[in-house]
Amino acid sequence: MSSCLQIADDEQGHRLDLFCLPRHYEQDLERVIIPHGLIMDRTERLARDIFHDMGGHHIVALCVLKGGYKFFSDLLDCIKALNQNNDMSVPLTVDFIRLKSYCNDQSTQRVKVIDGDELTALAGKNVLVVEDIVETGRTMETLLSLLSRLRPKMVKVVSLLVKRTPRSSGYRPDYIGFEVPDKFLVGYALDYNEYFRDLSHICTLKDHAKEKYEVGGDREADGLKRTEDHCDGRPPAVSD
Ligand SMILES: O=P(O)(O)OC[C@H]1O[C@H](OP(=O)(O)OP(=O)(O)O)[C@H](O)[C@@H]1O
Numbered sequence: 339m340s341s342c343l344q345i346a347d348d349e350q351g352h353r354l355d356l357f358c359l360p361r362h363y364e365q366d367l368e369r370v371i372i373p374h375g376l377i378m379d380r381t382e383r384l385a386r387d388i389f390h391d392m393g394g395h396h397i398v399a400l401c402v403l404k405g406g407y408k409f410f411s412d413l414l415d416c417i418k419a420l421n422q423n424n425d426m427s428v429p430l431t432v433d434f435i436r437l438k439s440y441c442n443d444q445s446t447q448r449v450k451v452i453d454g455d456e457l458t459a460l461a462g463k464n465v466l467v468v469e470d471i472v473e474t475g476r477t478m479e480t481l482l483s484l485l486s487r488l489r490p491k492m493v494k495v496v497s498l499l500v501k502r503t504p505r506s507s508g509y510r511p512d513y514i515g516f517e518v519p520d521k522f523l524v525g526y527a528l529d530y531n532e533y534f535r536d537l538s539h540i541c542t543l544k545d546h547a548k549e550k551y552e553v554g555g556d557r558e559a560d561g562l563k564r565t566e567d568h569c570d571g572r573p574p575a576v577s578d
């Protein structure tokens with residue numbers, strides 16, 4: 339089983355005033371759960387593991403947008419650094435796919451392919467899928483089934499985060515950065531209705547922030563379908 343850094347369920351995280359944070363989110367955040375520096379340190383090690391396991395062959399790194407873009411960029415920078423400083427090196431090319439299933443802090447249970455490159459180029463290739471978080475596992479299982487039809491030579495998945503949750507299908511990526519408690523996380527490109535991607539640390543949200551940036555109004559009364567209809571990838575307007 340892939341080893342990873344465990345963030346315990348009773349981990350309280352860190353006080354906000356110990357870190358630099360954007361002023362526009364100061365009232366919305368609860369705690370810093372994973373500081374940016376720790377993300378970078380763990381990413382460096384994941385890059386080394388991937389380089390040793392997959393090195394020697396051309397890798398197509400497939401970024402799962404939007405949430406995966408920061409981790410993808412930092413992970414590839416680390417692999418590039420290894421390429422420059424080792425006798426062995428691995429040619430890297432990149433591809434992108436955009437998948438969406440979350441609205442507010444819940445899965446709509448339908449994974450939509452919004453857009454992406456023509457992925458037929460993945461046939462016969464060693465593919466490294468780069469994802470920010472696995473929660474239910476639905477997004478990754480949908481993508482892996484889509485990829486299998488393209489007949490790649492090999493597919494490995496790296497996810498920065500895996501959530502410990504009873505909602506999980508049991509799916510585990512090949513490489514995992516951190517295993518995290520069952521809390522909704524934002525920052526480092528993880529969003530809440532498109533906000534908070536512009537935050538460096540991974541944080542929890544205050545309850546009032548979930549209401550402030552909510553899409554679709556009263557979720558209890560509206561039900562899942564209406565909420566899903568309102569989540570079109572455009573950030574809701576919020577007053578300061
Ligand atoms: O394991 P799951 O329960 O399927 O959840 C994981 C997915 O949820 C998020 O995507 P989201 O739908 O929020 O789109 P985004 O990447 O544009 O933020 C995240 O980026 C993963 O792709």
Ligand SMILES: Nc1nc2[nH]cnc2c(=O)[nH]1
Nearest residue numbers: 473521522523524528529
């Ligand atoms: N931003 C964000 N997206 C998710 N998708 C699945 N789980 C999460 C989460 O905790 N935060």
